[in-house]
Amino acid sequence: MWAVLALLFALSSGALSLDKLNMCMDAKHHKIEPGPEGKLYSQCAPWRDNACCMANTTEGAHNDSSYLYNFNWEHCGPMSDQCKKHFIQDTCFYECSPHLGPWIQKADEGWRKQRILDVPLCKEDCESWWEDCKNDFTCKTNWHKGWDWSTGFNRCPKDSKCRNWTEVYPTPKSMCEQIWSNSYLYTTHIKSTGRCMQLWFTGENxxxxxxxxxxxNAQQRQTVAPTILLFLAATSFSGMMY
Known part of the structure; x- marks a missing residue:
């Protein structure tokens, strides 16, 4: 019975609240709180009404070897413009979005204290990203770790080789989920369903x-679960009485 009650307490205390709806993660370039930023640069402009990023961050997001993280997208030679635009948009989404609260997790990393995990991406955004990069090259599946940083910028590790994009990422799902350590979750939801996050949008976010x-949805699940557990606890207690 006590184990059941402990689980009940854990569920009730862990419920998501609406204060997660508008927040910034604790990371290297993020603001403490979201707010208007009228001069966001180019592809980051859609977030200008309410953003977790500042103008200089968004300008850096458009650099080939961005000063944001000293990260070189072109580690296997020049990246095509159609592919690069998705990485710029991905950076804008990560740095600027104030609505990632449900997927923010603690991160034990020197450059950030929080990260995103399993953000459900819209099918169109993931598949167009993969399609536009399929003729490019990379040497790694997970771009978060395992690089040679001896020059101050990421280079392919010695035991790797540059391969065609589709050899490293056979499907849009493999790319979207693996490239940033499961920051994103591939879904079959399309934008019109309202059940997936959009990297690309115009107008209101x-x-x-x-x-x-x-x-x-999480709140509803966590409301139903304690009711069931209370019934189980009561049943267990009643059983102990006889």
Whole structure:
């Protein structure tokens, strides 16, 4: 019975709340709180009304070897423009989005204290990213770790070789989920469903409603679970009486 009650307490104390709806993660370039940033650069401009990034961060996001992290996208030679635009948009999404709260987790890393995990990406965004990069090259599956940083910028490790994109990432799912250590989750949801996060959008940010959906869905599950556990606890206690 005590084990059941302990589980009940853990579920009730861990519920997602709506204060996760509009927040910035604790990371290298993020603001403490989201707010308007009227001069966001180029592809980051859609977040200007409410952003976790500042203008200089968004300008850096558009550099080939961004000063943001000294990370070189072109570690296997020049990256095509159609592929690069997705990495710029991906950086804008990561740095600027104020609606990633449901997927923010603690991170034991020197350059950030929090990260995102399993953010559900819209099918169109993931598949167009993969399609536009399929003729490019890379030497690694996971771009978060395992690089040679001896020059101050990431280089391919000695035991690796540059391969065609589709050899490293056979499917859009493999690319979206593996390239940033499961920061993203490939979904079959399309944008019109309101059940997936959009890297690309114009006008009002659609991701607020998506985050709100996942928060409320989690709250409903965590409301039902304690009710079931209370019944189990009561049944267990009643059994002990006889």
């Amino acid at each position: 659609p991701n607020r409603k998506v985050a709100e959906y996942y928060i409320k």
